[in-house]
Amino acid sequence: MLRREAASCTACDLYKRATQTVFGEGSATARMVLVGEQPGHEEDLAGRPFVGPAGRLLDEALEQAGVERRSVYITNAVKHFKWKGEESGKRRIHDKPRQDEVEACRPWFDKELWVIKPEVLVCLGATAAGAVMGRGTTIKSARGRTLVSPSGIRTFVTVHPSAILRMPDRAVRQEEMRRFVGDLRRAAHALS
Numbered sequence: 001m002l003r004r005e006a007a008s009c010t011a012c013d014l015y016k017r018a019t020q021t022v023f024g025e026g027s028a029t030a031r032m033v034l035v036g037e038q039p040g041h042e043e044d045l046a047g048r049p050f051v052g053p054a055g056r057l058l059d060e061a062l063e064q065a066g067v068e069r070r071s072v073y074i075t076n077a078v079k080h081f082k083w084k085g086e087e088s089g090k091r092r093i094h095d096k097p098r099q100d101e102v103e104a105c106r107p108w109f110d111k112e113l114w115v116i117k118p119e120v121l122v123c124l125g126a127t128a129a130g131a132v133m134g135r136g137t138t139i140k141s142a143r144g145r146t147l148v149s150p151s152g153i154r155t156f157v158t159v160h161p162s163a164i165l166r167m168p169d170r171a172v173r174q175e176e177m178r179r180f181v182g183d184l185r186r187a188a189h190a191l192s
Helices: 002-007 041-046 053-065 099-116 126-133 161-166 170-189
Strands: 032-036 073-076 120-124 154-158
Touching (some): 002 099, 032 099, 032 126, 053 161, 053 170, 099 126, 154 170
Parallel strands (some): 032 073, 120 154
């Protein structure tokens, strides 16, 4: 029902250019929720979170961390894809959402958490960290620490998988992937 309600959301202008609302998916009884920034090009077309290149990297990292994707709930702070420029038939380029756009989606995110009641949140990237923990939360200051969200949920902050994909140096990318898997593993161990 919540997903159907969100499908007609017009709380900000992002719905005008997005193909559809991309709501979270996964286990309704998940103990862990992963939060990204917003859907990307492929997610916008498919209507599902984390199905593009970043999603494939996330799947690989979850597997290495010993976490089954079907056991978690995956969502984004923003439910519509924001992209730059005009559509030219090619892949649309992501544009970072503004704070007011993140806030417009907050009621949907809050309702997802209310329904699922997770024990652990994992923020994938700075936008997700800011949406969960408040503005000013950075990956550098929060990564590797166990935080508590304003709603009382243990929270971990790590990089967004797309940041790993953008790293040009192979050795740096491999090291960052190792750290990313470690972050996911720490979050999973918090459930033990």
